[in-house]
Amino acid sequence: MDPRLDLVFAALADPTRRAILTMLLEDDMAVTDVAEPFAMSLAAISKHLAILSRAGLISQEKRGRVKWCKLEPEALRDASIWMQAFGQFEAVDLDAFERFLEHEIRE
Template structure:
């Protein structure tokens, strides 16, 4: 079994999320499993085009497909999204700390500012 590094997995996840059609597919799958035809319905594209998007999502580990008779059903695999959210969260904390520091600095500047003479 080939293991994928965390960095490579993160790259695949963000690459898959870069496309609005793929994000739409993932959003639909949060409501439950559905067929490829059901996923294609709201998009103005062919089934082969939707299938290409699904292959990208599968390679990123975000979607799993299985056959039920002649119908391919898709299932959301959320674990890679959790890893991406964790990565983004570290930067949210960083920027919040930066903004808090800036706020403290600006408050200090306004307290030290001389009052205008009337």
């Protein structure tokens, strides 16, 4: 069993981390800016980012005293392929998908 899948799925299992990924979909962000909308300490967000980073879902690059976080969507590829085995999903319903994304961002 691919242990990288363990890390990716475990990283995705937390709503805070999924929200962070959604934010990074817009643009790269500094750690402090990532933390801003959440009602938890900077240290907690820093840990979440470390978990996302270990899973390969984001990369972090320090420029000056600011650490920039960048989405790395390729890491989701293996996980996505794995899931195809079970779904035999028909092509994704794009309307439902748009509704879903709106819902996701609102939360």
